[in-house]
Amino acid sequence: MIRPTFVGAIDQGTTSSRFLIFNQRGEVVATHQLEFAQHYPHPGWHEHDPEELVSSVETCVDGAVVEFEKQGHNREQIVAVGITNQRETTVVWDKTTGKALHNAIVWTDARSQELVRKLKHRIGASELISRCGLPLSTYPSVSKLLWLLENVTEVKEAYERGTLAFGTVDSWLTYKLNGGTARNIHVTDPSNASRTMFMNLESLKYDADLIDWFRLDRSKINLPNIVPSSDTEAYGSLATTSLKGTKITGCLGDQSAALVGQKGFTAGLAKNTYGTGCFLLYNVGPKPVISTHGLLTTVAFDFGEGKRMYALEGSIAVAGSSVKFLVDNFGFIESSSKLSALAEEVEDNGGCTFVTAFSGLFAPYWFDDARGTIFGITAYTQRGHIARATLEATCFQTQAILRAMEKDSGKPLTELLVDGGMCNSDLIMQTQSDFTGIKVNRPGMRETTALGAAIAAGLAVGVWNSFEDLENVNNEGRTFFKPQISEQEASKKFARWEKAVQMSKGWLNDE
Ligand SMILES: Nc1ncnc2c1ncn2[C@@H]1O[C@H](COP(=O)(O)OP(=O)(O)O)[C@@H](O)[C@H]1O
Numbered sequence: 001m002i003r004p005t006f007v008g009a010i011d012q013g014t015t016s017s018r019f020l021i022f023n024q025r026g027e028v029v030a031t032h033q034l035e036f037a038q039h040y041p042h043p044g045w046h047e048h049d050p051e052e053l054v055s056s057v058e059t060c061v062d063g064a065v066v067e068f069e070k071q072g073h074n075r076e077q078i079v080a081v082g083i084t085n086q087r088e089t090t091v092v093w094d095k096t097t098g099k100a101l102h103n104a105i106v107w108t109d110a111r112s113q114e115l116v117r118k119l120k121h122r123i124g125a126s127e128l129i130s131r132c133g134l135p136l137s138t139y140p141s142v143s144k145l146l147w148l149l150e151n152v153t154e155v156k157e158a159y160e161r162g163t164l165a166f167g168t169v170d171s172w173l174t175y176k177l178n179g180g181t182a183r184n185i186h187v188t189d190p191s192n193a194s195r196t197m198f199m200n201l202e203s204l205k206y207d208a209d210l211i212d213w214f215r216l217d218r219s220k221i222n223l224p225n226i227v228p229s230s231d232t233e234a235y236g237s238l239a240t241t242s243l244k245g246t247k248i249t250g251c252l253g254d255q256s257a258a259l260v261g262q263k264g265f266t267a268g269l270a271k272n273t274y275g276t277g278c279f280l281l282y283n284v285g286p287k288p289v290i291s292t293h294g295l296l297t298t299v300a301f302d303f304g305e306g307k308r309m310y311a312l313e314g315s316i317a318v319a320g321s322s323v324k325f326l327v328d329n330f331g332f333i334e335s336s337s338k339l340s341a342l343a344e345e346v347e348d349n350g351g352c353t354f355v356t357a358f359s360g361l362f363a364p365y366w367f368d369d370a371r372g373t374i375f376g377i378t379a380y381t382q383r384g385h386i387a388r389a390t391l392e393a394t395c396f397q398t399q400a401i402l403r404a405m406e407k408d409s410g411k412p413l414t415e416l417l418v419d420g421g422m423c424n425s426d427l428i429m430q431t432q433s434d435f436t437g438i439k440v441n442r443p444g445m446r447e448t449t450a451l452g453a454a455i456a457a458g459l460a461v462g463v464w465n466s467f468e469d470l471e472n473v474n475n476e477g478r479t480f481f482k483p484q485i486s487e488q489e490a491s492k493k494f495a496r497w498e499k500a501v502q503m504s505k506g507w508l509n510d511e
């Protein structure tokens, strides 16, 4: 009897780590998830403990394997593992000891604000985007690395010695899960490398001019080798956990993975993932398109010649984290899943608009001096109004991104594929459809990010041989949300949002 094969996916997100085991139909057969600590040492700072990221992943792998074997399967049926991860988050370690030299600086972290402002005055600053797809901001990894080099003695010393290793979370996990110094596997894929500002979007190689522009000495810093997102050798194999020996054959930044998991393989398809942040990726085809309206350009995935795609990206820094904020900081609700119920206690936002600019506003605004602001509070305001204004903030930013995307691509989008924690709320998805005036298409199986990583890994080892093999994967249980308000009403609401955005700008100017 031929035993079925399975693929594992490590999903290391901003709020939690997970390991999921998929069958060939793309169904989840076993899973384990673990939240880990968020560190906010100062306003605007956000860190993770790199060792905890690794141990949480290891615990998830072991937990899911136990569940898998309880079902009568054998761990050897898991033929490959893919990794997907929060992007930009920066880890530095010493390549001789394998020890992290600082906490990971998370993608949301705004501590490099001053440094970035100075860089913006350097000649050539405005041209960087045409080479690497990203504008200067606190968001990409480079600003975090430069801050570490300026402020942390151990990092500076390792740089001077030539032993400093830099990586995004995919590189760090691959390095550690391969056993660290024992194998010294230091790699990344183009979808992750395109978040650093070091990679040339056309060549998918490090760009010496970019590295020089940041005044970094390439000979003193160990950058991960950029290899395809799907590869049978480069990522090594698991040396720890109960899946010892299983090959890692896929790697994608989480937003790219979600696009792959939604089967957004062709130009014109777009997905929006409502996780801690919210990220809209629009597949623009095999050539990069540089935005002139506040969007980013990123490598969508690189599955080899003819299967390499780029995306325009609209990044929203705060989405699910605003819901978590109502839970953790204000105790408005006991858990995120209760947000919709609270919002449904009232009919509308009661005149409140919440600009959730906790660390400035990302696309398409890029205001680093804005901070979270609630407008329109009166004696009438109830908790339900704030809940509604909170969920609307993500939907309005998505609306702003779609408008920018239409201008850049020249084509209006007709359907938005959605996933991520917040998409579990019907109210949020209906609001999104109302605001944007387009159909929202939500899959039944919403672990699309992990599925994307599994697809990247599975394509390398022949679990699937082509995109056509995935035709029947994840089609079931879809829900469609269609606009229920007029275009005129949506525009009126949006104008109010834009006014609030402009009024939140400049809050930090005098600091
Ligand atoms: N039903 C829900 N309604 C609103 N927000 C939700 C709901 N379920 C989860 N969330 C939010 O989604 C986020 C988690 O989504 P997830 O996709 O797991 O994120 P990540 O990949 O960033 O770790 C949390 O910030 C949580 O507040």
Ligand SMILES: O=P(O)(O)OC[C@H](O)CO
Binding pocket: 013, 014, 015, 085, 086, 087, 088, 107, 253, 254, 255, 275, 276, 277, 278
């Ligand atoms: O953790 P998420 O899902 O919000 O994704 C984080 C992004 O990759 C940051 O760019």
